[in-house]
Amino acid sequence: VGLAVLxxxxxxxxxxxxPDFILPPLQILKDFFQALGTAELYEHxxxxxxxxxxxxxxxxxxxATLGLAAxxxxxxxxxxxxxxxxxxxxxxIVMLPxxxxxFGIGDLSKVLIIALACFYxxxxxxxxxxxxxxxxxxxxxxxxxxxxxxxxxRVVLPSAAPMILAxxxxxxxxxxxxxxxxxxxxxxxxxxxxxxxxxxxxRFDLMYVALLAIAILGYAGDRLxxxxxxxxxxxxxxxx
Amino acid sequence: VSERFSRFVLPFALVAAALAAxxxxxxxxxxxxxxxxxxxxxSREFVLFFSxxxxxxxxxxxxxxxxxxxxxxxxxxxxxxxxxxxxxRVAEVLDPFFSGTYAVPKLALFPIFIFLFGIGxxxxxxxxxxxxxxxxxxxxxxxxxxxxKVxxxxxxxxxxxxxxxxxRVVVPATAPFIFxxxxxxxxxxxxVVVITEMVSSADGLGYLVIYSLSSLRTDRMLAVVVVIAILGYLLDKAxVLxxxxxxxxxxxxxxxV
Numbered sequence: 490v491g492l493a494v495l496x497x498x499x500x501x502x503x504x505x506x507x508p509d510f511i512l513p514p515l516q517i518l519k520d521f522f523q524a525l526g527t528a529e530l531y532e533h534x535x536x537x538x539x540x541x542x543x544x545x546x547x548x549x550x551x552x553a554t555l556g557l558a559a560x561x562x563x564x565x566x567x568x569x570x571x572x573x574x575x576x577x578x579x580x581x582i583v584m585l586p587x588x589x590x591x592f593g594i595g596d597l598s599k600v601l602i603i604a605l606a607c608f609y610x611x612x613x614x615x616x617x618x619x620x621x622x623x624x625x626x627x628x629x630x631x632x633x634x635x636x637x638x639x640x641x642x643r644v645v646l647p648s649a650a651p652m653i654l655a656x657x658x659x660x661x662x663x664x665x666x667x668x669x670x671x672x673x674x675x676x677x678x679x680x681x682x683x684x685x686x687x688x689x690x691x692r693f694d695l696m697y698v699a700l701l702a703i704a705i706l707g708y709a710g711d712r713l714x715x716x717x718x719x720x721x722x723x724x725x726x727x728x729x
Numbered sequence: 730v731s732e733r734f735s736r737f738v739l740p741f742a743l744v745a746a747a748l749a750a751x752x753x754x755x756x757x758x759x760x761x762x763x764x765x766x767x768x769x770x771x772s773r774e775f776v777l778f779f780s781x782x783x784x785x786x787x788x789x790x791x792x793x794x795x796x797x798x799x800x801x802x803x804x805x806x807x808x809x810x811x812x813x814x815x816x817x818r819v820a821e822v823l824d825p826f827f828s829g830t831y832a833v834p835k836l837a838l839f840p841i842f843i844f845l846f847g848i849g850x851x852x853x854x855x856x857x858x859x860x861x862x863x864x865x866x867x868x869x870x871x872x873x874x875x876x877x878k879v880x881x882x883x884x885x886x887x888x889x890x891x892x893x894x895x896x897r898v899v900v901p902a903t904a905p906f907i908f909x910x911x912x913x914x915x916x917x918x919x920x921v922v923v924i925t926e927m928v929s930s931a932d933g934l935g936y937l938v939i940y941s942l943s944s945l946r947t948d949r950m951l952a953v954v955v956v957i958a959i960l961g962y963l964l965d966k967a968x969v970l971x972x973x974x975x976x977x978x979x980x981x982x983x984x985x986v
Binding site for chain 2: 666674
């Protein structure tokens with residue numbers, strides 16, 4: 490049923506009278522395949538990925554590490570968590586201009602702003618993942634003579650893993666949004682820049698090519714993370 | 730480490746250390762004033778912000794854009810999520826659409842929205858609406874889908890009509906999920922408003938940030954950033970407050986992200 494509705498929408502879209510900034514789907518596909526044959530598109534995609542992926546990895550790794558630490562160590566929790574929860578609802582993208590002043594207008598400031606945005610959801614999920622560990626499991630492990638390190642590795646980590654992995658999906662989506670925003674605001678390459686350039690020069694075909702490229706990237710990344718989730722959490726009965 | 734020290738001093742230790750380090754960097758003279766404006770200057774600009782009617786107007790513009798898009802998304806999103814949760818047919822049509830495009834940055838549509846709705850508020854509100862719609866629909870759907878079967882059966886057994894079941898069973902059971910969706914959507918609304926104002930606008934707080942930066946007034950820019958931060962924080966608090974009033978039977982202990 491879903492497929493049929495999608496088809497109807499596409500057909501109507503193709504044949505409806507539209508203003509010239511909304512291209513029909515077949516035209517978009519044609520432009521997209523044409524762009525696939527040029528080096529330009531790959532350069533922009535590569536420039537975008539070069540910013541978003543390191544940012545995602547750094548931010549998520551830091552978030553998971555510090556979140557686990559805050560969940561385990563009370564003094565660290567009390568020192569660190571209030572600052573995190575206080576700044577959580579703040580849109581992190583406003584830090585971009587400051588980062589640009591500190592770290593230059595190159596890739597470093599963009600990678601760092603993406604890392605900052607990715608840090609929050611992963612930290613919070615890792616933190617609550619640890620806090621949700623069932624005390625009875627910890628007691629049993631203690632009772633069986635497990636050391637602190639063993640308890641962390643065998644009890645706490647597995648019970649926090651589903652929430653951490655779920656947050657990786659959120660932070661990946663976030664990394665693409667922030668990457669795109671940062672490139673629209675200030676960049677000389679990347680999909681965000683391409684969109685902006687296309688908009689300014691009224692190259693609607695290019696605009697849709699960039700749009701389709703970012704959509705495919707976002708979708709593929711999401712599928713990959715979800716696939717990794719299922720593989721890593723195979724021992725879990727509930728789907729994450 | 731004593732308990733009292735850990736409870737009352739540690740929460741402020743990090744923030745205080747960060748602020749002190751900032752001020753030290755500002756005064757050391759190693760970096761230009763542009764890189765680390767002194768906290769004194771930032772707070773002066775912060776106070777000035779509230780004494781200037783035109784900057785308050787910019788804040789108002791941003792706030793109405795964020796809230797307008799969010800409110801629209803709340804109404805439409807809850808409706809769609811409820812329909813998807815209570816009707817298999819609707820879910821079959823809409824679920825592939827929402828889960829397929831969930832991870833796609835809707836921000837990429839902004840240029841098209843500018844052509845569609847113009848460069849003013851409408852294109853921004855439309856984008857806020859679209860970005861907020863997803864978390865609200867997804868959360869409402871997952872809540873409405875998983876209403877406890879026993880409760881539904883009991884209601885039917887006691888002769889409740891469909892409308893009564895919906896109002897007395899489904900809506901209260903879904904409400905916590907709806908608010909979890911709101912809680913995700915509110916920061917998203919702020920993010921989108923600020924980004925769109927930074928990218929293309931002649932008003933709003935995001936524009937003020939870019940404008941202060943290009944006139945090399947980083948102290949003013951940071952003051953605006955603080956204002957945006959406070960706004961984001963207050964909006965989140967408002968959602969939590971509303972949630973605690975409306976869903977008094979369930980305490981908020983998990984932080985959905």
